[in-house]
Amino acid sequence: MPSNALKPPKTSKIPNIFRNQIFIPIAALLILAVFNLIADPTFFRITLDQNSNGDPVLNGYIITVIDYGSELAILALGMTLVTAASGGQDISVGAGIAIAGSVLLRVLCGADSRSAELQAPIIVGFLASCLVAMIFGAFNGSLVAFFKIQPMVATLILFTAGRSIAAWINHNELPIVSDETFSYFGNYIPGIPVPTPFFIAVACFIIMWALLKFTTLGLYVQSVGINEKTSRLNGLNPELIKLLTYVILGVCVAIAGFIKVSRLSTINYSVIAKDIEMDAILAVALGGNALSGGKFSMGSSILGAYVIQFLTTTLYKFDVKSDALPAYKAVVVILLVIMSAPAVREKLSRLAKKLHPAKAAAENS
Amino acid sequence: MKVKKILAAAISMAMCAGMFAGCGDTGSGGSGGDKDGNGGAARADGELIKVGIINNDPNESGYRTANDKDLKATFSKENGFDASFSYSLKNDEQITAAQKFIQDDVDYLLLSAADTAGWDSVLKDAQDAGVKVILFDRTIDADPSLYEASIVSDMAKEGQTAVDWLKGQGLDKYEVIHIQGVMGSAAQKGRSQALTDTAASDGWTIVTEQTAEWNAEKAQQIVQSVIDSGKTFNVIYAENDDMAKGAVAALDKANISHGVGKDVVVMGFDCNKWALEELKAGNWNYDGQCNPFQSSYIKDIIDKLEAGETISEKTIIMDEKGFDAATITQEDVDSYGI
Numbered sequence: 001m002p003s004n005a006l007k008p009p010k011t012s013k014i015p016n017i018f019r020n021q022i023f024i025p026i027a028a029l030l031i032l033a034v035f036n037l038i039a040d041p042t043f044f045r046i047t048l049d050q051n052s053n054g055d056p057v058l059n060g061y062i063i064t065v066i067d068y069g070s071e072l073a074i075l076a077l078g079m080t081l082v083t084a085a086s087g088g089q090d091i092s093v094g095a096g097i098a099i100a101g102s103v104l105l106r107v108l109c110g111a112d113s114r115s116a117e118l119q120a121p122i123i124v125g126f127l128a129s130c131l132v133a134m135i136f137g138a139f140n141g142s143l144v145a146f147f148k149i150q151p152m153v154a155t156l157i158l159f160t161a162g163r164s165i166a167a168w169i170n171h172n173e174l175p176i177v178s179d180e181t182f183s184y185f186g187n188y189i190p191g192i193p194v195p196t197p198f199f200i201a202v203a204c205f206i207i208m209w210a211l212l213k214f215t216t217l218g219l220y221v222q223s224v225g226i227n228e229k230t231s232r233l234n235g236l237n238p239e240l241i242k243l244l245t246y247v248i249l250g251v252c253v254a255i256a257g258f259i260k261v262s263r264l265s266t267i268n269y270s271v272i273a274k275d276i277e278m279d280a281i282l283a284v285a286l287g288g289n290a291l292s293g294g295k296f297s298m299g300s301s302i303l304g305a306y307v308i309q310f311l312t313t314t315l316y317k318f319d320v321k322s323d324a325l326p327a328y329k330a331v332v333v334i335l336l337v338i339m340s341a342p343a344v345r346e347k348l349s350r351l352a353k354k355l356h357p358a359k360a361a362a363e364n365s
Numbered sequence: 366m367k368v369k370k371i372l373a374a375a376i377s378m379a380m381c382a383g384m385f386a387g388c389g390d391t392g393s394g395g396s397g398g399d400k401d402g403n404g405g406a407a408r409a410d411g412e413l414i415k416v417g418i419i420n421n422d423p424n425e426s427g428y429r430t431a432n433d434k435d436l437k438a439t440f441s442k443e444n445g446f447d448a449s450f451s452y453s454l455k456n457d458e459q460i461t462a463a464q465k466f467i468q469d470d471v472d473y474l475l476l477s478a479a480d481t482a483g484w485d486s487v488l489k490d491a492q493d494a495g496v497k498v499i500l501f502d503r504t505i506d507a508d509p510s511l512y513e514a515s516i517v518s519d520m521a522k523e524g525q526t527a528v529d530w531l532k533g534q535g536l537d538k539y540e541v542i543h544i545q546g547v548m549g550s551a552a553q554k555g556r557s558q559a560l561t562d563t564a565a566s567d568g569w570t571i572v573t574e575q576t577a578e579w580n581a582e583k584a585q586q587i588v589q590s591v592i593d594s595g596k597t598f599n600v601i602y603a604e605n606d607d608m609a610k611g612a613v614a615a616l617d618k619a620n621i622s623h624g625v626g627k628d629v630v631v632m633g634f635d636c637n638k639w640a641l642e643e644l645k646a647g648n649w650n651y652d653g654q655c656n657p658f659q660s661s662y663i664k665d666i667i668d669k670l671e672a673g674e675t676i677s678e679k680t681i682i683m684d685e686k687g688f689d690a691a692t693i694t695q696e697d698v699d700s701y702g703i
Contacts, residue, residue, distance in 0.1 A: 042595070052617040059619060061593045068586060114639075167424035174427055176639055187618065264581050264614055266639075268607055269424050271580040316590040322575050322583060323548055 021288040024336075025303040028286060032310050036317075043317065048193060055190040061313055063195065069309030070197035071256040075276065076283040076305040077208050078249030080296050081217075084225040085245040086144050087293030088151025089281045093253050095162020096136055097273040100257035102166040104129040105175040105267055108182070113173035122182060130254040136162075137250025138243060145242035159277070167269045177265040186262030197259045204255060208298060221245060225293035275326070279308050282329060285336050413447035414667065416440050417466030417496075418475045419459050422452050426579070427606075427637050431703035432502065432657035436475075439660035456480035463487045467494050473667060476512075477502040488512065499666060501659040503551065509679050513670065516662045516681045518655055520555025526687045527602075527632060527653045528559040532567065534630065534650075536599060539569035542591055544584045544603040544612060545576040552655065556604045556634060572598045577608045584611030592619045600630045606640035609633030609649065624648040625690045636688065638702030644690045645698055651690065656683045657703055 036043040046060035075093055082090050107128045110119035136158060143154035177183075185196050212218040223231040224238045231238055256276075261267050285291055286307055287300030308329070315325055338344055418440065423433035433450075440448035449471070451462035456479045466474055467490055474496050478484060481504065488511040491498050500515035509515075531539075543560055546553035553576070564571050573591050577583035584603060591598060592615060601616075601623075603609035609631055616623050616631075623629040625647040632651040633640055643649045662681055669676060688697060 050620050052620050052622070057618060059593065061590075064586070064589055064593060164422070164424055172423055172430045174637075187614075260582070263585070264610060266581075266610075268426075268579075268581060270422075270426065271578065271607070272582070274578070274580060312586075313590065316575075316586060317594060319573055319575070322577065322587065 021297045022300045022303065024288040025286050025300050025307050028307045028332075029303065029310065032307065032314055036314060039318075043314075051188065053190065055188060056193040057188050058193045058195075061317060065306060065309050065313050066198045067195040068197075068313070069306040070195075070201035071259050071273075072276065072279055072283060072309060073201050073302045073305035074204050074252050074256045074259075075249075075280040076287070076301040077204060077298065078245070078252035079280045079284050080287070080289060080298055080301040081221055081245040082151070082249050083281075083284050083289060083291060084293055084296040085221045085242045086151050087225060087291075088144070089277075089284070089291065090140055090155045090246065090249055091152055091277045091281075092136075092140060092155040092158035092162055093249070093256075093280055094273040094276045095158050095160075095166070096133055096250070096253040097257040097260055097276065098163045098166035098267070098269050099136060099169070100129040100133040100254040101261040101267045101272060102169040102269065103132045104258060104261055105177065106169050108177055108179075109175040113170065113175035114178075116178055118177070118179045118182070122185075126254070126258055129257060130251055133254035133257070134247050134250040137246040137248075137253070141243035141246025144246065145239040163269045166267075170267075174266060174268060183262055183265050186259050186264070200255065200259060204252070205302060212298060217244075222295050226295070278326070278329070280305070282333060283308055285333065413442065413445055414473065414671070415469075415471040416446050416448045416473045416475060416667075417463075417469065417471040418448055418450045419462050419466070420450065420452055420477045421479060422454050426635075427703055428635055428655060428657050432477075432659070435658045435660045436663075439664055444664075454479055456483055460484070460487050464490065467491050467496055470494070471496055474498045475663060476500050476505075478505045481506045485511070497670060499663055501663060502657075504680075512679075514666050514676050514679055514681060516659045516666075516683065518685060519682045520552050520655075521558055522555075522682070523552075523634065523653045523655060523685055523687075524556035524559030526685070527556070527634070527651060528563045530651055530687055530689065531600065531602070531630070531632065532563065536630070539564070539567070539600060540572050540596075540598040541569055541600040541602050542572050542588060542598050542612070543574040544587060544601065544608045545574065546604040546608075547578045548576050552634075553604060556653075560602055572596050577603075577611065579605055579607060581607040581611035581614075584608035585615045588612040588615035589618070592616075592621070599628060600632070602632050604634055606633040606635045606637045606652065609640070610643075613643075613648065625650060636701050636703060638698065641688060641693065641698040641702045644688055644693050645695065647690055649690060651687060653687045654685045654701060656685050659683065 043061050046058055046062055048056055049059050051057045079089060079093070082088075104125045107120050107125035108118050108122065109115050140151075140155050140158060143149045143157075144151050147154075184190075185200065187196065189196055220231070220236055220241050223234070224236060224241045228238045256273070260273055281291075283305035284301050286304035287297060287302075289296045289301060311328065311332070312325060315328060316322065320328070418436055420433060420436070421429055423430050437448075437450075440446040449466065449469070451459070451466070453459050453462065459476075459479055460483065463474060463476065464487060467487075474491055476498060478500070484505045484507045488498055488507055492511060498512040500512050500517075502517060504515050504517055541560070541564065543557070545557055563569065573587065575587045577587055584607070588601070588611070601609065601612045603612055610633075613623060613631055616629060621629055623631050630651070631649040632653075633649060634653040634655055636652050636654045640649065640652050644652050662683065666676060686701065688701070
């Protein structure tokens with residue numbers, strides 16, 4: 001499906017769903033949903049039960065999707081901006097989550113990794129982890145913006161070193177938070193049957209939407225991504241904007257790390273958020289955004305993230321070996337890359353012209 | 366363009382330098398506690414015994430952290446050792462470190478190999494240089510004449526002990542969720558084999574058998590998926606503590622009771638301290654030990670070799686226990702928790 005990166009849909013007088021970027025993730029979602037509906041309709045069953053504390057919780061595969069997909073969707077927000085501005089991806093988000101989570105636990109538990117009480121309010125821990133994640137984001141961003149290093153290469157540094165840094169922050173200890181309220185953020189708030197990560201994700205979407213709607217961030221990011229030189233000539237500072245996107249990604253990393261750590265009230269540096277960078281990049285790609293930068297659609301990326309979790313949950317349901325999951329995701333990536341290749345796109349548009357010669361003529365004129 | 370080229374060259378040089386610094390990352394391990402404190406291994410002339418220790422990254426797991434701490438405490442200056450450490454999860458980096466230690470004329474080379482293959486030539490070099498090699502934690506595919514001893518855990522036995530315990534519980538039915546470690550690792554193979562065999566011979570149902578790659582969160586998703594599907598189960602056999610913890614989180618969410626005398630039997634491995642506390646609280650049922658404390662065994666061997674004795678048995682299998690929630694004591698938690 002040709003994306004609208006080259007031709008915005010406004011050029012066409014007939015509103016065409018197929019030309020819209022969000023079509024790709026919606027199509028993927030529909031395919032998965034129909035597949036599940038045919039294979040086993042109970043996939044969509046949602047039940048209201050109680051958890052072991054006696055609080056009401058919703059259960060079912062769909063709830064699992066919106067629960068576990070939330071961290072990914074939050075990461076996809078930042079990753080979309082980074083991709084659009086710098087034309088590359090940050091592969092250190094998994095390691096960044098380990099660092100942010102480690103800082104959070106360090107502040108909350110203090111020096112004693114098994115302290116019975118919180119040593120600091122949760123918000124303080126969270127803000128500290130945000131700050132650290134922003135600093136690491138700024139480090140990545142400045143390598144990319146000022147030193148003009150390929151984003152993947154620049155972030156490779158933290159990708160390699162991040163988990164060791166995370167372990168070092170807590171002196172190789174694995175702290176456990178025993179305070180009940182801390183686990184609310186990754187699980188359920190008593191009395192509310194919808195998983196908290198979903199609320200956190202929605203809050204992030206709203207903030208991001210407001211940021212794009214009421215500031216010029218979106219416009220600047222796109223113009224830097226499309227042509228750095230022209231944006232400089234137009235008075236923008238491309239370096240600063242790139243740096244800013246990495247810092248924003250840092251905040252997203254800290255939020256995702258917060259949820260991840262809260263889920264189990266502990267951390268394991270070597271495996272927390274393992275391979276999540278690939279999923280986050282895939283979410284951006286599945287959202288139909290060009291991985292080479294430029295125009296982006298935030299909504300498509302968010303949907304892309306949930307589609308990936310939908311796929312993961314579906315595969316788990318059918319008892320697919322979990323170490324084979326990356327192979328299935330790889331198939332999706334291959335399909336996306338092939339579809340967005342210029343050669344294939346040209347062929348497709350030629351095919352479309354043959355099928356609808358009149359419409360094509362109207363569009364070209 | 367020129368500036369770019371110079372910058373690129375500078376960065377690549379910096380990165381290379383960083384890599385070398387990473388490879389040769391050897392710290393002196395004298396800061397550990399004086400666990401033994403007797404200094405028995407020191408030579409008569411007061412000269413320190415030089416040991417080169419090649420280990421996996423201590424951040425890998427709680428097991429490795431405990432293992433590294435134990436080694437550092439034992440091979441301290443107070444005990445008469447001059448120890449250098451090198452950490453890597455990659456075989457080729459470990460081999461490079463081994464070559465460096467041989468050049469540095471260490472007396473003993475202690476090795477926990479990342480991979481079983483590729484060690485013949487470097488161990489031959491060690492033998493020629495008169496460096497005695499002792500393997501710990503992991504075995505390698507090399508001629509046994511190339512090393513003095515190998516101190517290992519018997520993962521198959523750990524699995525068998527756990528499965529025998531489970532069998533001894535005499536449950537009405539066995540519907541097991543089997544959560545595996547990283548496929549192909551020695552721990553996964555040994556611990557899985559015992560369950561797979563017994564399930565086949567005793568007609569146990571394996572509800573699902575999935576690898577969570579030692580990852581708590583993946584384990585949580587796997588168990589969540591089984592719960593969502595409505596299948597029944599009454600045993601969770603997780604091949605390490607982290608994964609058992611993840612599984613339990615999913616159970617809690619679905620209000621499925623677990624632990625001593627409850628609906629679901631929870632089993633883990635590795636004996637992390639927090640896991641043993643869960644056991645003691647009755648939330649889990651069983652935890653199998655994977656002994657990370659090889660250093661006393663290694664020290665015995667070095668003492669013997671220094672005294673001129675010969676080592677009768679090449680492969681030494683460490684004692685490992687399995688803890689039952691019904692019988693565990695606070696003392697067990699304190700002394701065996703890692």
